[in-house]
Amino acid sequence: MTFFREHELHIRRRRRNAWVAGALGCFALLVFGITVVKMSDGHLMEGFDHAVRPSLLE
Amino acid sequence: MSETVVAKDGSDVEMRDVVALLKPRVMSLVVFTAAVGIIAAPAPMHPILAMSSILFIAVGAGASGALNMWWDADIDALMNRTRNRPIPSGKVAREDAVLIGGFLSGLSVMMLGLASNYIAAGLLAFTIFFYVVIYTMFLKRLTPQNIVIGGAAGALPPVIGWAAVTGTIAWEGVLMFLLIFVWTPPHFWSLALFSNEDYAKAEVPMLTVTHGTVATRRNIFVYSLLLIPVSLLLAVSSIGGPIYLAVAIVMNAAFALRAWMIVTRGDRDCRADGWLAERRFFRLSLTYLFAMFAGLAADTALRSAFGEFPHWPAWTWP
Numbered sequence: 001m002t003f004f005r006e007h008e009l010h011i012r013r014r015r016r017n018a019w020v021a022g023a024l025g026c027f028a029l030l031v032f033g034i035t036v037v038k039m040s041d042g043h044l045m046e047g048f049d050h051a052v053r054p055s056l057l058e
Numbered sequence: 059m060s061e062t063v064v065a066k067d068g069s070d071v072e073m074r075d076v077v078a079l080l081k082p083r084v085m086s087l088v089v090f091t092a093a094v095g096i097i098a099a100p101a102p103m104h105p106i107l108a109m110s111s112i113l114f115i116a117v118g119a120g121a122s123g124a125l126n127m128w129w130d131a132d133i134d135a136l137m138n139r140t141r142n143r144p145i146p147s148g149k150v151a152r153e154d155a156v157l158i159g160g161f162l163s164g165l166s167v168m169m170l171g172l173a174s175n176y177i178a179a180g181l182l183a184f185t186i187f188f189y190v191v192i193y194t195m196f197l198k199r200l201t202p203q204n205i206v207i208g209g210a211a212g213a214l215p216p217v218i219g220w221a222a223v224t225g226t227i228a229w230e231g232v233l234m235f236l237l238i239f240v241w242t243p244p245h246f247w248s249l250a251l252f253s254n255e256d257y258a259k260a261e262v263p264m265l266t267v268t269h270g271t272v273a274t275r276r277n278i279f280v281y282s283l284l285l286i287p288v289s290l291l292l293a294v295s296s297i298g299g300p301i302y303l304a305v306a307i308v309m310n311a312a313f314a315l316r317a318w319m320i321v322t323r324g325d326r327d328c329r330a331d332g333w334l335a336e337r338r339f340f341r342l343s344l345t346y347l348f349a350m351f352a353g354l355a356a357d358t359a360l361r362s363a364f365g366e367f368p369h370w371p372a373w374t375w376p
Contacts, residue, residue, distance in 0.1 A: 012070060019073040030113070033106045034173050041104070 075149040079127055079158060080120030087347065088119040088215045094351040095219025095234060098297040098358045103174075103223045110173040111222040115215055118166035118182045122189040122211070124159030128152055129194050137256035159190075174222035181221055185214040199261075202268040209242030210235075216351070229375040233292045237350060240288050244278040244317065245343040251275070251320075252333035252340075271328075275321045278339075282317035286310045289350060296372040299357030306353065309346045316342055 010017070092115040096108050103111075127134065127145050135146035144150035163186050171179030193208030201207075216234035221227055250257055250266040251274060257264040265274045289310060293303040316339045323335055361367065 016070065016073050030110055031169075034110055037104045037106050 071150055071154060075144040076158065079124045079144045079150055079155055080162075081123030081126075082120075084123060084212075085116050085119050087212075087344075089116045090348065091234070091238065091351055092116070092215040092219035094355050094358075095216030095231065096223055097355050098230065098234075099220045099223035100296070101223050107173050108223075111170060111178065111219065114166045114170040114173060115182060115218050115222075117162050118170070118186055119215065121159045121162035121166055122186045124155050124162065125186075125190040126194045128155040128159060129190070130198070131155075133199075133260040133262060136260040137253070139253050139256055170218075170222070175225045177225050177227075178218050178222040181214060181218045181227075185211050185218065188214075199263065202263050202265040204263065205246040206243050209239050209246075212242055213238035230292075230295050230297045232375075233288070233295055234351075234354075236288045237285070237292060238347065240281060240285050241343065241347055244281045244285075244313075245340065245347075247274050247278050247281075248320070248336050248340040248343065251328070251336040271325055275323070279314075279317045279321040282314050285313065291373075292350075292354070294371040294373045296374060297354055297358065298372075299360060299367055299370065301356040301360065302350070302353035304353075305349050309349050312342060313346050 089112055093112050096103060096111060127143055130140075131145040131152050134140035134143050140146065145152055145155055163183075167179050167183045167186070170182050189208070189211035193204065193211055197204040197208050213235045216238070217227055217231040220231040220234070247265055250264040251271060254264075254266040254271065258267050261267075265277060289306045290303075292298050293306050316335070319335050320339055328334075328336065366372075
């Protein structure tokens with residue numbers, strides 16, 4: 001008895017599904033990369049938040 | 059099983075058909091001109107943000123291509139040049155095309171906003187809107203000026219690239235826009251000359267159909283001459299330089315010469331040689347645009363390696 005039964009549809013669409021998986025993986029990596037760059041460039045995140053902080057006085 | 063993943067003939071949608079839906083050849087031009095817009099902009103951009111911006115501009119262009127194919131499926135099926143496109147050939151269903159195009163449009167605009175800024179994202183959204191709604195849905199079937207006005211959509215990518223770096227639309231961006239805008243009519247009209255029967259059959263009011271081939275040839279020549287001052291203005295702007303100027307002189311001379319060869323031909327000559335001069339002009343127009351933007355990129359590389367060119371005019375809008 002097998003726990004996993006592969007449907008004919010999965011076999012037929014294997015190549016396309018691999019492409020979709022690859023594209024999603026690349027997209028996730030890209031979003032991660034953009035996040036890292038934006039976080040490193042942190043001054044853009046320091047908007048005024050109605051409280052005085054040292055960096056505002058520099 | 060969802061119906062949206064099954065093509066008209068019942069087979070599954072292949073990835074290559076989805077890629078074909080995004081008009082990869084048009085996309086390559088968009089990628090290149092947007093990349094030059096980014097490279098030439100007078101500010102640094104992190105390579106990951108620059109690559110992401112180019113990617114999302116390309117995805118936006120692909121999305122508008124898919125939406126164009128969705129709307130134009132009826133006329134694409136009538137024309138020899140387009141009848142093998144994914145929708146008329148039954149490889150992708152119209153409903154899938156509009157879903158793919160709509161999804162990718164939203165994704166590209168949103169992601170470009172995150173990767174660069176909202177000015178660039180707004181410009182990309184406007185470009186998609188202009189190409190799909192203004193050009194595809196209205197102008198294309200309404201007026202022989204369709205590709206003249208619609209050319210604005212194809213001319214915007216370098217401006218988007220520039221805006222992605224600087225957050226502004228500068229004079230240099232406007233000049234890059236004008237270069238593609240004025241280049242577009244002769245490029246498409248030369249195609250229309252040797253695809254005239256297609257357009258007539260599909261009742262698309264291209265200039266060749268509404269005003270005939272003689273008027274179209276004359277217009278090609280006029281626009282080819284107009285390209286000369288527009289391209290030379292770029293040469294004396296802050297992003298121009300000696301390489302671009304040399305390329306512009308050579309390419310404009312070749313372009314005007316080929317345009318003159320077209321204007322002096324008659325339809326009988328064309329039928330005899332299979333529209334050879336028109337096909338050559340069409341191919342030259344592609345080389346022209348790639349060479350001009352490559353020239354701009356080369357001058358930017360020179361400038362960053364050796365500093366500003368001494369005594370170069372770098373003229374800006376007063």
